[in-house]
Amino acid sequence: MSILYRSTRGGQNGISASQAILQGLADDGGLFVPETFPKLAISMEQLSGMHYREIAYEVMRLFLTDFTEEELKACIAGAYDSKFDTEEIVPLVQADGAYYLELFHGATIAFKDMALSILPHLMTTSARKNNRHEEIVILTATSGDTGKAALAGFSDVPGTRIIVFYPKHGVSAVQEKQMVTQKGENTYVVGIEGNFDDAQTGVKKMFGDATLKADMEAKGFCFSSANSINIGRLVPQIVYYVYAYAKLLGEGHLHDGEPMNVVVPTGNFGNILAAYYAGKIGIPIGKLICASNENKVLFDFFMSGCYDRNREFVLTNSPSMDILISSNLERLIYHIAGDDSEKNAALMRQLAQTGRYEITEEMREQLSQFAAGYATEQETGEAIRRLYEKTGYVIDTHTGVAASVYQRYAAEAKDNTKTVIASTASPFKFSRSVMEAIRAEKCAEEDFALIDELSAVANVEVPAAIEEIRTAPIRHTTVCATEEMQAVVRRILGV
Ligand SMILES: *Cc1c(COP(=O)(O)O)cnc(C)c1O
Numbered sequence: 001m002s003i004l005y006r007s008t009r010g011g012q013n014g015i016s017a018s019q020a021i022l023q024g025l026a027d028d029g030g031l032f033v034p035e036t037f038p039k040l041a042i043s044m045e046q047l048s049g050m051h052y053r054e055i056a057y058e059v060m061r062l063f064l065t066d067f068t069e070e071e072l073k074a075c076i077a078g079a080y081d082s083k084f085d086t087e088e089i090v091p092l093v094q095a096d097g098a099y100y101l102e103l104f105h106g107a108t109i110a111f112k113d114m115a116l117s118i119l120p121h122l123m124t125t126s127a128r129k130n131n132r133h134e135e136i137v138i139l140t141a142t143s144g145d146t147g148k149a150a151l152a153g154f155s156d157v158p159g160t161r162i163i164v165f166y167p168k169h170g171v172s173a174v175q176e177k178q179m180v181t182q183k184g185e186n187t188y189v190v191g192i193e194g195n196f197d198d199a200q201t202g203v204k205k206m207f208g209d210a211t212l213k214a215d216m217e218a219k220g221f222c223f224s225s226a227n228s229i230n231i232g233r234l235v236p237q238i239v240y241y242v243y244a245y246a247k248l249l250g251e252g253h254l255h256d257g258e259p260m261n262v263v264v265p266t267g268n269f270g271n272i273l274a275a276y277y278a279g280k281i282g283i284p285i286g287k288l289i290c291a292s293n294e295n296k297v298l299f300d301f302f303m304s305g306c307y308d309r310n311r312e313f314v315l316t317n318s319p320s321m322d323i324l325i326s327s328n329l330e331r332l333i334y335h336i337a338g339d340d341s342e343k344n345a346a347l348m349r350q351l352a353q354t355g356r357y358e359i360t361e362e363m364r365e366q367l368s369q370f371a372a373g374y375a376t377e378q379e380t381g382e383a384i385r386r387l388y389e390k391t392g393y394v395i396d397t398h399t400g401v402a403a404s405v406y407q408r409y410a411a412e413a414k415d416n417t418k419t420v421i422a423s424t425a426s427p428f429k430f431s432r433s434v435m436e437a438i439r440a441e442k443c444a445e446e447d448f449a450l451i452d453e454l455s456a457v458a459n460v461e462v463p464a465a466i467e468e469i470r471t472a473p474i475r476h477t478t479v480c481a482t483e484e485m486q487a488v489v490r491r492i493l494g495v
Pocket of ligand 1: 145
């Protein structure tokens with residue numbers, strides 16, 4: 001069966017997977033969704049004996065039906081290899097009554113690696129399949145994590161170049177060091193004298209600049225984007241939920257058909273949507289528990305049926321969840337409207353005009369599988385400390401939000417269903433906040449001292465991704481004013 005994609009706003013349909021991956025966002029501003037959902041054709045028992053790469057193939061072949069077996073297997077083999085620091089790819093760790101799915105063993109020790117390590121392969125394969133011969137230029141603005149994961153993913157991938165803009169004075173020392181030491185002859189990292197919004201606006205302007213586009217095409221380049229609305233990032237994320245279920249089944253923690261709850265620390269709604277999609281293809285998902293930090297726009301939405309981004313933006317210790325416009329939620333809205341693009345488009349127009357929308361009672365009834373909670377900074381710290389004191393296991397701040405929300409949910413709902421918590425970053429990426437949570441006080445030491453202490457406390461070796469940047473030479477030193485971004489891109493590409 002071949003699966004085609006359409007826009008959540010109705011402007012495009014009948015799009016192949018490879019075209020959707022190349023295009024990223026639909027022409028009408030909507031997101032690509034599968035027109036129908038495939039079903040897993042293989043038994044859970046068979047899956048339970050498979051390696052991550054084999055499960056990845058069984059899941060992704062259902063969605064990327066215009067890829068040949070050979071193409072897809074090559075993409076998977078190129079992504080989930082020794083870049084990961086464990087042969088298992090995603091270890092599942094049992095602690096304090098839950099199963100932590102460690103999605104942070106890739107090159108940049110955050111869960112973005114799960115998708116960004118394969119996206120470059122999917123993109124170059126898609127270009128080849130569609131007879132596109134331009135060199136793909138990925139332009140990304142980053143507030144820290146996505147930029148590094150995209151750089152690592154596209155580094156030295158033939159047929160691509162990647163240019164990342166970051167706010168020169170707006171990322172952590174570790175995040176900056178991770179980016180400016182990036183290797184790869186096709187990677188470019190540029191600091192801008194401005195904030196993240198300036199970087200984002202500058203990149204969007206370039207995407208919309210017809211003269212630049214024409215000049216690029218004349219030189220054999222085309223722009224693309226690696227951000228999380230691309231279906232090529234969503235599909236690889238479904239895999240690890242299937243893997244988690246198969247693993248729990250294989251180890252006898254679950255019997256076939258028994259439901260599994262999932263808790264996801266959520267920002268842009270991509271990760272939890274992948275869990276929802278895992279349910280759609282046949283994994284017995286019980287509750288999908290959406291965990292927010294103090295930017296609790298999603299919690300309020302699930303409680304009230306009203307999405308309202310008109311509120312203050314809070315800076316927290318789980319920065320990758322500091323988001324008020326949760327782009328991937330649009331896909332869920334479309335599905336709960338009964339795959340109705342008109343209804344969805346009307347709500348999205350309201351969102352653009354007023355910053356809010358309200359769903360109907362009928363749509364709310366479709367959300368019964370979801371539960372939601374949020375954790376304050378203090379509750380997050382307490383969850384990290386409590387888990388550490390009880391079990392010795394150390395989690396990062398994003399995962400801490402999820403652990404806190406889960407604890408309250410399990411107690412209030414009296415729900416004993418086996419539960420997987422998506423563990424989205426290595427604690428070493430947020431050593432200061434994690435050590436402050438464990439010590440329950442501010443830390444005065446510099447970052448690398450805290451990293452060493454965390455290693456001792458957690459009894460975990462410092463990951464290579466962190467060890468490397470201690471001594472790695474700086475390779476990228478370009479800094480420019482916001483207005484100069486396009487000039488820098490032209491200089492890099494020679495257009
Ligand atoms: C991106 C990110 C999230 C949020 O994931 P979404 O798919 O945007 O909901 C959570 N934790 C970490 C560490 C992340 O990098």
